[in-house]
Amino acid sequence: MGEILALKWEDIDLENxxxxxxxxxxxxxxxxxxxxxxxxxxxxxxxxxxxxxGPDGTRPLSRWTLESAWQRIRALAEITDGRLHDF
Numbered sequence: 162m163g164e165i166l167a168l169k170w171e172d173i174d175l176e177n178x179x180x181x182x183x184x185x186x187x188x189x190x191x192x193x194x195x196x197x198x199x200x201x202x203x204x205x206x207x208x209x210x211x212x213x214x215g216p217d218g219t220r221p222l223s224r225w226t227l228e229s230a231w232q233r234i235r236a237l238a239e240i241t242d243g244r245l246h247d248f
Contacts, residue, residue, distance in 0.1 A: 162246065166221045168212045175199055 164182050172181045178199055179191040194202070202212070209218035215226070231245045 162224065162227070166211075166213055166224060166227070168221075169210050170207050170212060171210070173202060173212070175203055 164185055167184070168180065168182075172183065173194075174181060175194070178194045178196075180194060181189075181191050183189050205212070208214075211218075211221040213222045214220065215222050227245070234240075235243060
């Protein structure tokens with residue numbers, strides 16, 4: 162989750178359909194992007210350096226903010242157990 166939250170637009174290579182993680186825990190690597198994700202990313206507005214940015218657009222969305230939203234979604238959907246990674 163941390164790698165995705167820290168993902169910058171410059172790390173996305175739509176032409177070659179890969180994400181480039183230069184500062185990943187396990188070292189630099191690339192990850193293929195599925196066609197539906199390519200379409201989604203191509204259609205997003207690039208209004209800051211981060212793909213998933215926080216309210217001010219200059220920093221990535223915090224893990225805490227994402228987890229907090231996930232807990233509210235779980236409660237509304239009556240999902241008793243489940244990590245965001247599971248879905």
